Amino acid sequence: MSETVLVIRATGSIGRHVVAEALNQGYHVKAFVRSESRARVLPAEAEVVIGDLLDLSSIEEAVEGVQAIIFTHGTSTRESDVRDVDYTGVANTLKDVKGKDVKIALMTAVGTTRPGVAYAVWKRYGEQLVRASGHDYTIVRPGWFDYNNDDERQIVMLQGDTNQSGGPADGVIARDQIARVLVSSLNDAEARNKTFELSATYGPAQESLTATFAALRADDTDDIDGILNSNIVSVESTSPQFQADLASVSA
Numbered sequence: 001m002s003e004t005v006l007v008i009r010a011t012g013s014i015g016r017h018v019v020a021e022a023l024n025q026g027y028h029v030k031a032f033v034r035s036e037s038r039a040r041v042l043p044a045e046a047e048v049v050i051g052d053l054l055d056l057s058s059i060e061e062a063v064e065g066v067q068a069i070i071f072t073h074g075t076s077t078r079e080s081d082v083r084d085v086d087y088t089g090v091a092n093t094l095k096d097v098k099g100k101d102v103k104i105a106l107m108t109a110v111g112t113t114r115p116g117v118a119y120a121v122w123k124r125y126g127e128q129l130v131r132a133s134g135h136d137y138t139i140v141r142p143g144w145f146d147y148n149n150d151d152e153r154q155i156v157m158l159q160g161d162t163n164q165s166g167g168p169a170d171g172v173i174a175r176d177q178i179a180r181v182l183v184s185s186l187n188d189a190e191a192r193n194k195t196f197e198l199s200a201t202y203g204p205a206q207e208s209l210t211a212t213f214a215a216l217r218a219d220d221t222d223d224i225d226g227i228l229n230s231n232i233v234s235v236e237s238t239s240p241q242f243q244a245d246l247a248s249v250s251a
Helices: 015-024 056-063 079-096 118-132 175-185 210-214 240-249
Strands: 004-008 028-033 047-050 068-071 103-107 137-142 154-158 194-201
Touching: 004 015, 015 028, 015 175, 047 056, 056 079, 068 079, 079 118, 079 240, 103 118, 103 175, 118 137, 118 240, 137 175, 154 210, 175 194
Parallel strands: 004 028, 004 068, 028 047, 068 103, 103 137, 137 194
Antiparallel strands: 154 194
């Protein structure tokens, strides 16, 4: 495979698995990291790009020549962190690749649409920017990382974000399986323009994810919210920052 994929936060707990999985699937990998010292944990085959999601010039360098971007970054559950880094990183990158043929895989979290959770609002805004951007995309909302038992490897994809307890009851999934889903979504037509929650249940992992992707509904192309999402909020009542970014990235 000759495609180049950029992995955002490549040294994170999910990003490292994504880099390995993308290399395994035959991609050339550009690993976007904040420092050379962090990059030491990555395979030698990965091309390291040092940068910051808040620095537009380093993003411009990172996206040069890529056909796909996988976002695996996440800071904390503090609203200011999610707004200023997680969300802004997505917004800045989408502005830089506007009009380019780049596929997007965005990792957020189960419960992104849960009402009354301040940080989740900004994760949801990030999702909405991706849907509005005009790029082919897949948005993955994983459950709780590595809370699964060893015999829980069968991948489950749900829609509507209805599991909102705020705990492992909402779904559990291994980190390496999250990586597999993110990378596999890039070149599987059945994953195109779909939003789903990701977890695992008892049983072995599927050999192919195509049928699992195919069972999902695609998002409405005229709607910035995920298919079956509830708690819909009008754009007019959203953050002015989001509204300005939405206007900037929309196709």
